[in-house]
Amino acid sequence: MxxxxxxxxxxxxxxxxxxxxxxxxxxxxxxxxxxxxxxxxxxxxxxxxxxxxxxxxxxxxxxxxDEGAFELRLLHRAEVKRAIAREAARLVRDGDAIALDCSTTCYYLAEQLRDRQGLVVVTNGLRAAELLGSSATVVLTGGTLRPSSWSLVGDDTDFPVRGGPLGLGFFGVRSVSPAHGLLELSNEEGAAKRRLGAACRKVYALFDSSKVSRFAMYPFVPVDRISGLITDAGFPDEAVPAWRAADVTVHRVTAVPQD
Missing domain, CATH: 1.10.10.10 (Winged helix-like DNA-binding domain superfamily/Winged helix DNA-binding domain)
Structure with missing residues (x-):
């Protein structure tokens, strides 16, 4: 405590x-x-x-x-991230086996999932693991500690591949593209998410709309493996058709301050 x-x-x-x-x-x-x-x-x-x-x-x-410092990113657009997390939490049922990455939006999703019963959560995010450690079965992926994001990264994050398929996977992103899928700026971050995403039957991207036009280099989940994008009302209307054409659902939520 x-x-x-x-x-x-x-x-x-x-x-x-x-x-x-x-x-x-x-x-x-x-x-x-x-x-x-x-x-x-x-x-x-x-x-x-x-x-x-x-x-x-x-x-x-x-x-x-550090631009990537977890604590600073957690404060950025916090109400928007919480609204996205609440929407994502609707997909998770008691007893599910899911993946969460180390993103700040997935941290807020972990907050929403503390009352679920019987969850199995595989994650490379130490902060999310800490939140869920007393209410779920938490499995850390392994890898190299990245202090700025409190995450485990690298090519040796292989537990999900050995442990069998997970139902749902939730991932933050550096950017998204209807041609290239979900992307990260860091190769080691992308490698960790790629292995985690490969173990999930369905993959959802959780991100605020400022990520739409950002630069990123490393795809980690291809378009044909994405089930949905959960973002905010700022996601541009003109970007939606390309995702729908790829059979990816776009959920746009409105952030409402919570008491």
Whole structure:
């Protein structure tokens, strides 16, 4: 539980920095009702990961953060990602065997699945595994740890191939293409997702609409193996026919803030 509390504090610190650009040890200590010593340790850990820069009495936002840092991506368009996750969760039933990748949208999907019974979840995402560890049977794929995304990557992520077919697979993307399918920017990330996707009977891409026009190099699921795209209302109308022609369903959801 202590590790979870620390992670939640870190997320809140990053959220405050995103809004205010600067945080103080005194204010954070009061907000979390913990000692300044503990707050300084939190800030030190975040600085080591280049997510902020410590200054006298607190910390400031850094413009040199790792673009792929999981914590920062988790904050980006969070309500949209949660809406996509809620839609994806409708597909999952008690007792299903599914795959989740290491994306932030799949992290939000894992949040939605904590009340499911009897799930088997194969994932290369350490944060999703942590969320589901007490409510599902969680299997990690293996591979090399990539700290910026808290993921296991590389060609040795082979458990799904040995373990038999999974029902549903859910994947975040760097980009999508009706010609090339689901794509990643990193070769090692793509390799991990390719092996995970190959073990799934149905594959769904979960992404916010800003990914539609982004550059990516490495396909990991071809178009003929994609069952559906779950995205937001910003997904362009003109892009839908090409996906429908490939027999891929496009689900567009509207983000509504949750109380």
């Amino acid at each position: 202590a590790g979870t509390a620390s992670y939640e504090r870190e997320m809140e610190i990053l959220r405050l920095l995103d809004v205010e650009s600067r945080v103080s040890v005194t204010e954070l200590s009061s907000r979390f009702s913990i000692s300044p010593v503990t707050i300084r340790k939190d800030l030190e850990m975040l600085e080591r990961r280049r997510l902020l820069r410590r200054v006298r009495g607190g910390a400031v936002r850094t413009e040199h953060s």
